[in-house]
Amino acid sequence: MNMRLPAVKPVDQRVLRASNPSFFDRLGPGVLDERRGPFSGPSESMTEFEPEPDVPSGSPRSKHRHHGTGRLLMRDVDPDALKVVRKLLTGGHEAYLVGGCVRDLYLRRKPKDFDVATSATPESIRKSFRNSRIIGRRFKLAHVFFGSKIIETSTFRTAPTSRAGDDDRLITHDNEWGNIVDDAFRRDFTINGLFFDVPTNTIVDFVDGLHDLDRGVIRTIGDPVVRFQEDPVRMIRAIKFAARLDFTIEDATWRALLETTSDIAKCSRARVLEELYKILRGGAARRSVELMLETGLLDAITPQYMALHSGRPARARLDPWLWELLDALDEFTVHTEQVAGNGVLLAVLFAPLIDPSWAEGSRSGFDRRIEQLMTDFCVSLGVARRDRELARQILMAHHHMVDPLEGRRRRRRPTMVQRQYFHDALVFFGVTARARASGGSELQYWLKLASAQRQRRDTEPTNSRKKRRRRGRSRKRGDKGNQGPKPSTPAAHG
């Protein structure tokens, strides 16, 4: 029988959350700072928004651009993204901020990243910015680097035409250049089809996106069946945005989604997996998974994972412990503004499927059972070896972290804190501690240990550190550790 991880106390999560809103302060900024995303700093500047109340919203598809109902404060925009736009404009090209960042700024949310759309070709973008490189084949674009930050800069393009009656509408290449209007209409949802014109400080809307943003609606641009068949990953994205923004999916889009879920099998595994990770680390994982269940998308994406839950009563579908963990993961994401690594996300998915009795046998046996548990899912979706390895390490470590004072495990404490996977194990531990309603003292215990270890490391002379590392290496042959989170695969549609 599959059971949740050990030491679960049945406490009403809602009561606990209300009474302890700052549980994740312990893992908040300053504690685990190193994994913060490039745009994840506190949004001090996003306090104001100046709508122009009397400008009518919405426009039919027409030759004329519609300047939308809103201005965005320039100080809310990432300064490096502005640099890219301005330099392209100076070079005689058209250039706009586009997509998710415009949507989020309009909604007064903090954008995850800033994308630029331009009339310049990838080659000429490359020439304009020494700090850039061209990426992608299916969707060729330029990355402009500012330290670890990337401004995705893509050339206006037209949607590849799929004719009605085509058996297979799947887009395999999307590199036909176009103008700004073409570029608006090739995008997935109306709320993602907006451009921000920096010099005039206006939103340019060809697709009625502002109207849908105001009403809280997810709607494909164009015929939803065609748009989902062209690129089935858009179905996962529809769910992601509906969950994250708390929007409703418009009727025709919803019906099309139900109709085309099985098409997801035609997409590249890498893209599906990346969207799945994005959903899990986006702050609305629980709602997203609910919607994926409701639409049948989760079954279509990973029958292997669903099969692991098949012992559940028909109505439950997924283990109740998974929902608790997803809730806690969302709280972690929203509260700390940190990005959980892929290993942590996989650990959340598989933790509810671990039978505590596995831990009673040998360590290697426990290890093997976890490995076996994840195999089908990981192979079918092409999970990177190191993410899978990390998830296994996190789950094993978790077992020792739950009850650190118990004899055998006590001896592992100092070495565990030194492991490369410890950071992720600690995040995962924080998530389960929250879900288990442990009150936080367990987490505090490990945080103290980690900080003592950090202090020791910082005060220790470099020479003896090197020596100890060498000794440690020779002793721990075979302990592969992990190399940190996998860099995300480039977006297919910048």
Ligand code: ATP
């Ligand atoms: P997030 O906040 O998750 O980054 P986003 O809307 O910015 O959301 P990205 O994946 O960063 O999503 O893509 C940037 C933009 O590219 C989108 O807003 C959308 O206009 C366009 N886009 C992305 N994926 C697709 C797709 N599969 N089909 C059509 N357009 C897409």
Ligand code: MG
């Ligand atoms: Mg984005």
